[in-house]
Amino acid sequence: MSDNAQRRTVHATSGALRAANRARVVQVLRRSGWATRSELTHHTGLSRATVSSVLGELAQRGLIAQRRQAGDGGKGRPPAQVALDTSAGTAIAVDIGVRHVAVAVGDLSHSVLAERWVDVPHDHTAASGTRIVLRSIEEAVEQAGIDADELVGAAVSIAAPVATDSGRLAVPGVLPGWNESTLADTVATRWGIPVVTENDANLGALGEAVARPPADGGDVLFVKVASRIGLGSARGTTIVRGRNGYAGEFGHVTARPGGEPCWCGRRGCLELYAGGDGMLRRLAGSGVAGSLAELVGNAHSSPAVRRVVDVGVAELARALTDVVVVLDPARVVLGGELTALGDLLVDPIRRELDALPFGPPTELSVSPFGERASLVGALTVVLTEPHRFADRSQAAALRSAPPPGPDPFRAPLTRPALRGVPS
Ligand SMILES: [Zn+2]
Structure with missing residues (x-):
């Protein structure tokens, strides 16, 4: 040579x-x-x-x-x-709920720079939701004061099972307006960034598992208690999705055999009783709870609301304890809007879990991220996946790197603690 x-x-x-x-x-x-x-x-x-x-x-x-x-x-x-630094890259998180659309912008130091929440009608369509998401992203990016070319990617959280291969909704009718949604493609095209879509409870589980991994490496079960009931499971830092992405459809286990018909086609499903929408239906016309916020606000003062909440929470506690018997998770974390019920939600679940005869009681906590848990989980995906969402520091290195695998969630993650109070 x-x-x-x-x-x-x-x-x-x-x-x-x-x-x-x-x-x-x-x-x-x-x-x-x-x-x-x-x-x-x-x-x-x-x-x-x-x-x-x-x-x-x-x-x-x-x-x-x-x-x-x-x-x-x-x-x-x-x-x-x-x-x-923020100039190294920023990420977008989108959370599509039954009654809200939320958007957050975060940077690679795990600070949330801007956040937007918009209430939407229960029967909103993907077209109107997409318009709200695009406008909210524009506003959040402007509020965060970042350049569009600093964006490294986006993750969309949606309150429905997501097909593992296509990123589209796996079950038509769960969030009817979004059946044929092309939101991810629209955001990807508008901002020129990679976008992934994932079930909201799965992202809640991932966010919790990454922020505070169990010492024994066991499962984290995240139960979303909101308009509907969802469950996500992360083993270590890998989401458990099942064969088609349906794992965790906890809202549709049978709480009451032969009970009232559910929109899913079964009867007596758990979320008809323990979900916020089911509770509001029971209270319709009572004048004490027209929204989830009113339901929570009046749960202590109104005997009618309290009765409906107690019945729903009792069903949830029973069903969740059955899941814990089967899976023996390291930790159960509650998230979603109805965690604002506080002790009315947590105490009955804790009593059921503590009464289990198998080993020490399962750790139970309320997500510190509250109703933001899925949004934070979405941000976590983008921030912690450099091979999928390239930032400015590695641009040169990544040009020669092999293409990323199809699943951005498989790589082991360690512990970021998402910080930042949204303004
Ligand atoms: Zn059902």
Whole structure:
């Protein structure tokens, strides 16, 4: 080999190595949000000098933010933390519910920069919903003060089972207006970014599993208690979808055999009693609960509302305990609008779970993200998947990388803690 050829080989190798090291640092930063240099050294397996060199290179390109958090009163200054700067990339999350459309914009430090919530009629169509989503994204992007070319991707959460292959709704009629939705394609075309669609409860489970993984690596069950009832399960950080994407249709287990007919074609389904829509139907004309907010607001003061809530929660507690008997999860997390019921929702479920004779009681908590759980889960998908949603720091490295696999959720994720209070 000539000297020149050798020099070129060495040069190419060191360039590839630098790109690989940069990709490792960026991957850890995207999963953790903020990290100290020691944490980066530990999680990348790179030397401290290499980590410093990569951070220096990224800082030179204006892609690194640095902060030092207030001390906890102990000795010494807390170590500085670094994160990817907003200019490195931003993500869009969309949550389509039965009665709302929500949009959030977040950056790679896991800060939520802007958020928009719009109430929609129960029978809204995909056409009107899509218009609201597109307008809300425009407004959120403007409010966040970001450039459109900083966007790395979007994830859409939808309150219906999603076919694993196409990303379209798996069951026509669950969210009737959205049966033939092309929202993901529309957003992808409008903003020129990759977009994925996923079931809302699955995203809730993923968001919880990533933010606070169980110490034993077991399942996190996320139960969405809102207009309807949904359930998502994440084992480690992989969503359990079942064969066709229907896993977790918990709202349609039988609560009352031969009970009232459900829109799904079965009878006596759980969500007819425990879902907000079912509760509101029972209270129709009573003048005490015309919306989920009124239902929650009057649950303590109105005996009529309280009765309906207690009956629904009792059905939910029984059915959920059956699921826990079968799956033995590490943790059950409640999310969705009806978690605002507080003890009226949590206490009966806790009593049923605590009475199980198998092992120590299953940990039960209310998602700290509340009604934002699915939105946060959607943001988590984009922020933590550098191979699917390329940011500016890795653009050069990714051009030579193999194409990503078909499923963005399979790669193991570690622990970002989504921060940021929406304005
Ligand atoms: Zn049903």
